[in-house]
Amino acid sequence: MPDVSLALPLTMLMGVLLDRLLGEPRCFHPLVGFGALADRIENILRQGAPGHPLFNRLRGLLGWLLLVLPLVTAAWLLCRLPLGWLADVALLYFALGTRSLVQHGEQVARNLAASDLAAARLHVGWMVSRDISQLDEEGVARAAVESVLENGNDAVFGALFWFCVAGGAGALLYRLANTLDAMWGYKDARRIYFGWAAARIDDMLNFIPARLTALTYAVLGDTRTALACWRMQARDWSSPNAGPVIAAGAGAMGVQLGGAAVYHGQLEMRPKVGAGDTACQWHIYRSLRLIVLGQWVWVVVVAVVMTIFNALINHA
Template identity: 60%
Template sequence: SLGEHVEPVAQALRSGDLDEARRRVGYLVSRQTAELDSTEVARAATESVLENGSDAVFAALFWFVVAGAPGVVLYRLSNTLDAMWGYRNERFERFGWAAAKIDDVLNYIPARLVALTYALLGNTRLALRCWRSQAPGWDSPNAGPVMAAGAGALGVELGGAAIYHGELHQRPQLGEGVPADAQSIDRGWQLVQRGVWLWLLVLCAGAELYA
C-alpha cells in the first residue's frame, strides 16, 4: 500500500505534472501541499516513505516477533490513535497526549533498529553522522533518528520549512547531499524494501537457530 501511494507521486514529478504530484502527496502527508514546488513535493514524499516504512512495516514486524499478533494489534492501535489525535490542538490535547506518549514508548526500540537498518543499507558513514547530529533537533524522538539516518543513507536533503494546519513550522534540515526529486522517492522506497528483506532474513536465521 505504501508503494502504491508513493509511486504515483514520483511518476507525476517525472512527467512534469506538478498539480497531480501535489494531489498525490496530499494523500501521504498532513502538511499543506497546494503550493509546494517539485522539490518540496519530493521531499515530503521521501520523508513519508522513510517514516511510514518505520511505523507501518518495521515496527509491526518487531512487535510481531516480541508479542505475536496481540503485539501487532496493540502497536497499530497506538500508532493509529497517535495519527488521529496526536497533534497538539485544543480539541484533542488530552487524548492526543496519551496516544502520542504510548506510541513513543512502543516505537522507541523499533525506530532505532530501523535507523540502523537504513544506515547499513545506504551511505553508512553519512547516515550515522546525520543520525547523531540532526536527530536530537527533531520534534519527534523516534521520527528524528529514522528520517535523519534515512536521509543520510540516501545522500539527500530533507526537512526544512513546512505548513501544518495553517501554521509555518521551521523544521531542522535532515540528511546531506542533493535536493530531493523523483529519484529520491524511488530510492527511499527501494531502501524500505531492502530493509524488509534484511529483517526477514535475520528473523528466519534466528528462527532456524532456535528451532
Template identity: 60%
Template sequence: MSFALILVAKFAAGLLADRLFGEVRRFHPLVGFGRWARAVEDAVRRIVGEHRLAGLLAWALAVLPWVALALIARAAHPLAHWPVDIALLYFSLGGRSLAEHAEAVAAPLAAGNLAAARERVGWIVSRDTRELDPAGVARAGTESVLENGNDAVFGALFWFLLGGGAGVLLFRLANTLDAMWGYRTPRYLRFGWAAAHIDDVLNALPARLTALTYALLGNTRRALACWRVQAPAWDSPNAGPVMAAGAGALGVALGGGAIYHGQWEERPPLGEGPAPDAGSLRAAIALVRRGTLLWLAVATGLALILHFTGLAHA
C-alpha cells in the same frame, strides 16, 4: 517444528500476503477501528471529560478489547494461531500500499505534472501541499516514505517478532490512535497525551532499528552522522532518528519549513546533499524494500540458529 521456525514462517507469510495483495480496498479493519475509536472518544469525553486520565481510559477502551479478542482467537483451536497471526500481520503491514502511494507521486513529478504530484502527495502527508515546488513535493513524499517505513513496516515486523499477532495488533492500533489523537492542538493537547506517549514508547526501539537498517543499506557513515547530529533537534524522539538516518543514507537534503494546519513550521534539516526529486522518492521506496528483505533474512537466520542449537525448545 520449533517456536522460532513457526514464528519466522508466519513472518514470511505475512510479508508475502502484503506483497501479493497490498492494502485491503474495502472494509479495511483499521477503517473500522477508526470509527470505533471516534465513538469511544465521544463517549469518554461526554461522560468522563477530556483530561489526561480520560484520554488514557479512552485509549484502553479502544485498544485492549481487540488485543484480548486476538488472544482468545489464537487459543480457540490448537492450530488457530497460524491463520490469526498471519492475518493480523498482513492487516498491520503497509509496505505495498506505501510503495504504491509514493510511486503515484513520483510518476507525475518525473513527468513534469506538478499539479497531479501535489494532489497525490497531499494524500499521504499532513502539510499543505498546494504551493509546493517540485523539490518540496519530493521532500514531502520522501520524508513520508522514510517515516512510514517505520510505522507501517519495520515497527509492525518488530512487534510481530516480539509478541506475535497480539503484539503487532497492539502496535498498529496504538500507532493509529497516535495519528488520530496525538496532536498538540487545543482539542487533543490533554486528551491525546496518552496516545502520543504510548506510541513513543512502543516505537522507541523499532525506530532505532529502522534507522540502523537505513544506515546499513545506504551511505552508512553519512547516515550515522546525520542521525547523531540532526535527530536530537527534532521534537519527535522517534521520527528524528528514522528520517535523519534515512536522508543521510539516501544522500539528500530533507527537513526545512512547511505549512501545517495553516501555520508555518520551521523544521531542522535532515540529511545532506542535493534537493530531492522523483528519483529520491523511488530510492526511498527501494530502501524500505531492501530493508524488509534484510529483516526477513536476519529473522530466518536467527530462527535456524535457535532451532539447530536447541535453544528454541528450552
C-alpha cells in the same frame, strides 16, 4: 517434528507476501470501523477541550484501554487456537502497509517524472498532512520521501518488530496504538490532555522500532553518512522517534530533507537533516527501495537469529 524455530520467520514471510500480493483491503478496511468506534468513545469520555489536565488524561488512557485491550486480547487468544498461525499471518498482513506505501510513493514519482506538478501535489497530499498547494517539484519530492521514511517505521518495521515480540496480537496492538496516536495524539488545544496517553504509549511502543528502522536504512544505504546524520541531527527533530528515522534515512540516501513546511496554514521551520543533494523523484524510488529491501532483510535476519538460537537450545 517440524523445526519450530522457523515458525516466526515463516509467518513473517507469509504476511509480507500477502501484503505484496493484495495490498490494502479494498472493499472494507477494518480500521475504518475502529476509527468510528474511537470517535464515539472520545465523544463519551472527553469532557471539555482541553478540559481538566489530570482527569482528561486519565479519561484518554481509559478510552485507549477500552479500545485496544479487548481487541488485542481476542487476537491473542485467536492465535493460540489450532491453526492460530493463520491468524498471525492475517494480523501481520493487516498491520503492514508496505504495498500501499509503494503505490502512493510511485504515483508521486511518476507524476514528477512526467512534469505533472498538479497531479504530484494531489497525490503527495494523500501521504502527508502539510499544506501542499504551494509546493514545487523539490518540495513534493521532499514531502514524499519524508513520508515514506517515517511510514517505513509506522507501517512496516514497527509492525514487524511487534510481530516478532508478540506475534499477530503484537502487530495488532502496534497498529491500533498507531491509529489512536494519529487520531488523538495531535497536540492541538482540544486534545492536549485527552490525547496524552495515546501519544505517550505510541512513543514508548516506537522507541526500539524507530532505532531499528534507522539502523535498517543505514545498513542499506551510505552507512557512514547515515550514522553521522543520526548522531548529528536526530535530536534536532521535534519527535524523539522520528528524528533517528528521518536523519538516518536522509543520510543513507545522501539527500537533504526537513526545512520549512506549512502545516495547517502555519509555517514551521523544521531543522534540516541529511546531507548531499536536494530531493527529486529518484529519491522517492530510493526510499521505497530501502523499505521493500529492508523488510526482506528483516525476514532473513529473524530466520538466521532463530536458527542459531534454536541450535544453541538443542545443544544445551
